[in-house]
Every structure is written in structure tokens, then in C-alpha cells.
Amino acid sequence: MKKYLNLLSKSEIFRGIKEDEILTMLNCLSGKIRKYKKGEYIFTVGDRVSSVALILEGSVHIQKEDYWGNLSILNKMSEGDTFGEAYSVLSSNKAENNAVAVADSLILYLDLKKILTVCSSLCSFHNQLIMNTYTVLSAKNVSLTQKIGYLSQRTTREKLFSYLSDQSIKAKSTSFTIPFNRQQLADFLAVDRSAMCSELSKMQKDGIISYNKNNFILKDI
Amino acid sequence: MKKYLNLLSKSEIFRGIKEDEILTMLNCLSGKIRKYKKGEYIFTVGDRVSSVALILEGSVHIQKEDYWGNLSILNKMSEGDTFGEAYSVLSSNKAENNAVAVADSLILYLDLKKILTVCSSLCSFHNQLIMNTYTVLSAKNVSLTQKIGYLSQRTTREKLFSYLSDQSIKAKSTSFTIPFNRQQLADFLAVDRSAMCSELSKMQKDGIISYNKNNFILKDI
DNA sequence: TCACCTTTGTTGTTTTTACAACATATTTTC
DNA sequence: GAAAATATGTTGTAAAAACAACAAAGGTGA
Structure with missing residues (x-):
């Protein structure tokens, strides 16, 4: 242990x-x-x-x-x-x-x-532990709510963009790595993988993003 | 107070x-x-x-x-x-x-x-209050997760059906009342209201459900 | 290095949705 | 109870997605 x-x-x-x-x-x-x-x-x-x-x-x-x-x-x-x-x-x-x-x-x-x-016995750190446990659940709550934000977008492009925007904010950079492969990302965003791939291509052609494997860069518009 | x-x-x-x-x-x-x-x-x-x-x-x-x-x-x-x-x-x-x-x-x-x-001063009920507060957040967590379940469905029909199924289970009856009007339900499920209305009509025509205002009945298939 | 497997990207077709515009109910308010 | 406001339902069209089938790239192990 x-x-x-x-x-x-x-x-x-x-x-x-x-x-x-x-x-x-x-x-x-x-x-x-x-x-x-x-x-x-x-x-x-x-x-x-x-x-x-x-x-x-x-x-x-x-x-x-x-x-x-x-x-x-x-x-x-x-x-x-x-x-x-x-x-x-x-x-x-x-x-x-x-x-x-x-x-x-x-x-x-x-x-x-x-x-x-x-x-x-009232361990001195028990209060801290309670607070932490609650904080963990709160954070989870916030991230579920965020996901609902992505899923509530109507088009695949909007879903991708809202997710990638958030990742960019999280990374405090326009360049960042996502923790999913394509199939996992598609599952996470509840869209078809191949359709998502082709949408990513279009977004890159349109100059909104660029990417290589799991590394993405959001472009200024 | x-x-x-x-x-x-x-x-x-x-x-x-x-x-x-x-x-x-x-x-x-x-x-x-x-x-x-x-x-x-x-x-x-x-x-x-x-x-x-x-x-x-x-x-x-x-x-x-x-x-x-x-x-x-x-x-x-x-x-x-x-x-x-x-x-x-x-x-x-x-x-x-x-x-x-x-x-x-x-x-x-x-x-x-x-x-x-x-x-x-250690109010005697403080432990209960902590537990309750945590329970509330947990319940919210579960319901957010449920909503993600609905939103993860690909078609409007599937979204509606998964939502209505859950409501039916919750009510322990095939007949139940939902707490949303059409626009609110459409917003909740992240779909277009009019498209949702017409999908509801189709589902009724197909004999899957019947409804009147906010009262719904799931039909045996 | 070569065969195999997994992942990613591409394309065409069919199905579904968003959107718009309008018709019909239903509820609210004066 | 009539007028106004709100909610619900319908339809057609354009846009988008799912699906399927396959091509290409990347990794892995013998």
C-alpha cells in the first residue's frame, strides 16, 4: 500500500x-x-x-x-x-x-x-476529506454539464468546435492534445466516426483548425 | 421563515x-x-x-x-x-x-x-446534513448522466423514445405526464421543435406511442 | 521487411434533420 | 367572450448525418 x-x-x-x-x-x-x-x-x-x-x-x-x-x-x-x-x-x-x-x-x-x-475519534483531517469528496463530485458534475453542452450542439461541426474550444481554453493555448483517438472522440460526441473524420477534413480545408494525430491547433478566424 | x-x-x-x-x-x-x-x-x-x-x-x-x-x-x-x-x-x-x-x-x-x-458546537444533525447535501449532488449527477444517455441517441425518434421510456419507468406506468411543453422538451433533447412535433406524430401513427398534451402512453410493441 | 491488424480518411447513397412558413389549437388577458 | 398571445402541428426544401464500403496510412510482431 x-x-x-x-x-x-x-x-x-x-x-x-x-x-x-x-x-x-x-x-x-x-x-x-x-x-x-x-x-x-x-x-x-x-x-x-x-x-x-x-x-x-x-x-x-x-x-x-x-x-x-x-x-x-x-x-x-x-x-x-x-x-x-x-x-x-x-x-x-x-x-x-x-x-x-x-x-x-x-x-x-x-x-x-x-x-x-x-x-x-474525529481524525483531524476528516473535514478536509469530506470537502475533497464533495469537490470531486462537483467537478464531475461540471464536466458532465460541459459534455451536455457539446452534445446539445446540432451539427457535428458545432459539436467538434465547442469541444475543441473548451480543450483549447483548458490547455490555455490554441495548440493542444486531446485524450481520444478518432473512434473514442466520435463516441464521446455521439456522432458517426467517418462522418466526423470528413467534417474534420472540411474544417481543416476551411482553415478553422489544423491537426496531426491527436494534436490540434485552432486557427484565428 | x-x-x-x-x-x-x-x-x-x-x-x-x-x-x-x-x-x-x-x-x-x-x-x-x-x-x-x-x-x-x-x-x-x-x-x-x-x-x-x-x-x-x-x-x-x-x-x-x-x-x-x-x-x-x-x-x-x-x-x-x-x-x-x-x-x-x-x-x-x-x-x-x-x-x-x-x-x-x-x-x-x-x-x-x-x-x-x-x-x-457539533449540531447533532450535522452528519445528516452532510450526507443529504452529498446525496443531492449525486442524484443530480445521475440525472445529468441520464440526459447524456438521451442526447447520445442519433435520431430524434431514438432520443424521444429513450426519454419517454425513462419517464415511464420513473412513473412505474406506461401512462405518465412529462414536465415539459413541446418547446422545452425540444430544448431539453437538443432538437428542433417542429421536427420533434412531426416525429411525435409519426410515432403515434406507427402505434408506438399516443399522447394528449403532456400525457403520454407507451404502447406495447 | 513483410504480412497483418488497427486507425484514419474518403466518397456516394439514403435517411434524417433543421429551417421556414404557415395552419390550427389552446390559453391568457382585458 | 373577443382579441391577443402562446403553444402545437404540418409540410416542403435544403442541409447534414448515418451508413456502407473501401482506400490509405501507421504500427506491430514474427
Whole structure:
């Protein structure tokens, strides 16, 4: 476990808490670890989820597969990120989508109710932990809302442009790298990959953007 | 304030907390009240938001207006609901969308940091309040994710069908009432109103659904 | 390096949507 | 209860997307 203390101390959920404090807390929060192979499902729709999952190694996609097999990636998580926090406090704590390991992964499970309930021993950093946990969920909320912003655009070009604009703002530069390949980006924006590719070409021809692999540059208009 | 105690005790955020306890807490949480006229903006993009807003009277839409004037309704809130919780703990606590009163409204503001930080006097119900606040945000998270599910559908028919299916499941009946008029539903699903109307007609002709005003019935297929 | 596999890009066809313009209801207000 | 305002439904047309099928580029491993 000590191997991951550095990672944990850099994670959002343990931000501002010292490594030795984290170690104490882990017992208190009944932390358990499990391994997953690449491609393995961590939970699927309908599973009961009662803890927060924190990624120690690997990476995970939260995704939904519909009736007709269309896949949409709802979120892409990597080391230090948490997922599943939303379900564990709701009365019906059933997962509404799938979490799948996209690389061999190691997951730390923490009991969310214990996080949110101040313990009798009142660890000095418990307030910080509560605040952090809430902040993580808030940030997720904001990013879901952002995604809704992209999906609410009517045309593929508008979807692409609103997404790329945001990435550019995030990177504080007109030049930036996106964390998706073409198929993943198409799934994220809920459009057809080939149509998206050809739209990207057109946007480049029109001088709005230029790109090479996952590197994009927004042009002045 | 006492006038609203009944409403507050029924709200998600004060669930399980007795009316006299709530009254004590309100002082502790520095609750402030403000009135808004129908159509008035409660906050707009970029505004600094540092408290949770709870609707005592009226109703509020969280919405985004894009560059070209397209409106998308992100959420529709009514009495007892809260909004703005996500921004207030984030380091850049700037609103990323607009909150507008769609009826004359009365809003109670609560200091979120005070909610999440256990006070020195340690009110007995503070743990419950923390849990509730987290639950509210979680529920919002789940519903944003659901909306992403609808928006990720490719055709208007699929969007409508996935939304109506969920409403039906929620109502535990094939017959149910939706909380949107046509324009609002179109904005919510990010499609053109008239195109949506005609798609609804087609779906009715095809015997998939039937409807009258905001009442819908899903047909067996 | 060569065969194989994965990713990305291109093109044409069919389906669906946005948009506009208008008709018909329904609700509100005076 | 009539007029005005708002909401809903309909239709045709132009634009855009999905889909399919394939070409080209890039990576990977034997």
C-alpha cells in the first residue's frame, strides 16, 4: 500500500492530507484492493455499488451500451481518479452504466458512508476529506454539464468546435492534445466516426483548425 | 421563515432533520433570502457562486444559451430543490451556465462551506446534513448522466423514445405526464421543435406511442 | 521487411434533420 | 367572450448525418 501513498497524496480526494494521515485513514475507511484485467468489467448496469473506487493503476472508461450496440463513453478515468461515488449514497444504489478497465488496473475501494460520517475519534483531517469528496463530485458534475453542452450542439461541426474550444481554453493555448483517438472522440460526441473524420477534413480545408494525430491547433478566424 | 419550515423539512437537503433543528441550523448556515421576478436571472455565466440556492417559492431553469442563440435547458427546478452547489466548492467558483426564474421566485441561500465543515458546537444533525447535501449532488449527477444517455441517441425518434421510456419507468406506468411543453422538451433533447412535433406524430401513427398534451402512453410493441 | 491488424480518411447513397412558413389549437388577458 | 398571445402541428426544401464500403496510412510482431 505504501507504494501508492505518493499517488494518493496527489489525488483530488486526499488533497491536502499528509501521507501518514492517509495511511491512518485507510484503515478507518476499510480500504480494499482488487485487480482487473484489460477489458474486464468493474461493474455493470444494475450492480450494487456501495463504495468509491479509486484507480491506483491502469485506466477505466465509464460507458453505456444501448439496445442496438451503440457505445457512448461517458467518462475516461486514469490513475488517482475516482468513480462510482454518485451511486453509493443513493437509496437505490444501482449502477446505471458500465465501468470497464481499458488497461490492466488496480482499484482501491473506500466506504463512502464512512467518509461522509465524521468518526467518533474525529481524525483531524476528516473535514478536509469530506470537502475533497464533495469537490470531486462537483467537478464531475461540471464536466458532465460541459459534455451536455457539446452534445446539445446540432451539427457535428458545432459539436467538434465547442469541444475543441473548451480543450483549447483548458490547455490555455490554441495548440493542444486531446485524450481520444478518432473512434473514442466520435463516441464521446455521439456522432458517426467517418462522418466526423470528413467534417474534420472540411474544417481543416476551411482553415478553422489544423491537426496531426491527436494534436490540434485552432486557427484565428 | 417559519412559513417555509414545512417545505424545508420535506426538501432533500434537510431530509430526516426536525423542524426545530432546521431553524437552529439556518442561523448557523447564515441563510439569506432574496426575491426574483419571473424572467429575472439569478446568476449568469461567470458570476461567482459561493452558496447553495434553495427554492422556497417559484421555479428555476438552469440553461445555456450558445453563441448563435440556441437555448438548451440543462435542468428544471421547483420548490424545495437546490442549485449552484457544484460551483461553490470549486477553486474557480464561476457559474458556467445561467439560472433564470421562470416564475416569481423566492430563494434561500446557504453557505455550503459551513454545511460541509463540522461546526465546533457539533449540531447533532450535522452528519445528516452532510450526507443529504452529498446525496443531492449525486442524484443530480445521475440525472445529468441520464440526459447524456438521451442526447447520445442519433435520431430524434431514438432520443424521444429513450426519454419517454425513462419517464415511464420513473412513473412505474406506461401512462405518465412529462414536465415539459413541446418547446422545452425540444430544448431539453437538443432538437428542433417542429421536427420533434412531426416525429411525435409519426410515432403515434406507427402505434408506438399516443399522447394528449403532456400525457403520454407507451404502447406495447 | 513483410504480412497483418488497427486507425484514419474518403466518397456516394439514403435517411434524417433543421429551417421556414404557415395552419390550427389552446390559453391568457382585458 | 373577443382579441391577443402562446403553444402545437404540418409540410416542403435544403442541409447534414448515418451508413456502407473501401482506400490509405501507421504500427506491430514474427
